[in-house]
Amino acid sequence: MAPVFFAFRLMVGLGLLMLGQGVASLLLRWRKRLYISRRWLWACVLMTPAGFLAMLSGWTVTEVGRQPFTVYGLLRTADSLSSVSRAQVVGSTWLILGFYLLVFAIGLWVLLRLLREPPHRGEAGPQPTLPDETGGS
Ligand code: HEM
Structure with missing residues (x-):
């Protein structure tokens, strides 16, 4: 339980909380403080994993809540096991984990290389894309 x-x-x-975050952001935008309130920006950073955590929690609700059934009332978990050995399950799990770690490491390496690249002579600087939120024109 x-x-x-x-x-x-x-x-x-x-x-x-995510709903509240949306409403609060509308309010801050209306008061022209959306991009400049440090407290708000930190709150947004802290909320970053919220969607992922909520999704995992929802998944836990359904998967754990359904036990001991795979299909509620029809098929029990104990009767729906595949005929694969423990070694096959453990082996394929490590294989997938190893593969993803490799892809992740390569991605990180490429990103860090891009970040280390200095600006080139004559290159255009960053262009403002957001409207001025400080109250100016
Ligand atoms: C805000 C109020 C929310 C309510 C009232 C709610 C309600 C529910 C309920 C009743 C279930 C079980 C459905 C079932 O028995 O099959 C469920 C499952 C689930 N929820 Fe939520 N939920 C909410 C928010 C969220 C959010 C914000 C997320 C993710 C960002 C989320 C992700 C999930 C997932 C992934 C499942 C499992 C779906 C499945 O495996 O069939 N939920 N939710």
Whole structure:
């Protein structure tokens, strides 16, 4: 019971927080403080993993809440096991993990290389794309 109980509340709580974040951002935009309020920008940084955590919580609610069934009332989890050995499950899990870590490492390496690249002579600087939120024109 406990994982389903808490995962559901976490999911709904994060969902409401994200909704609140949207409403607050509209309010701040209206007051022309959306891009300059440091507290707000930090709150947005802290909220970054909220969607991912809510999704994992929702998934926990359904997967744990359904036990001991795979298909509720029709097929029990114990009867729906595939005929693969423990070694095959462990081996393929490590293989996928290793592959993703490799792809992640290569991606990070490419990004860091791009970041290290200095600006070139005559290159155009950053162009303002956002409207001036400081109250000026
Ligand atoms: C804000 C209020 C929310 C309510 C009232 C709510 C309600 C529910 C309910 C009742 C379920 C179980 C459905 C079932 O039994 O099949 C569920 C599942 C789920 N929820 Fe939420 N939810 C909310 C927010 C969110 C948010 C913000 C996310 C993700 C960003 C999310 C992601 C999920 C996922 C991934 C599942 C599992 C779906 C599945 O495996 O079939 N939920 N939610």
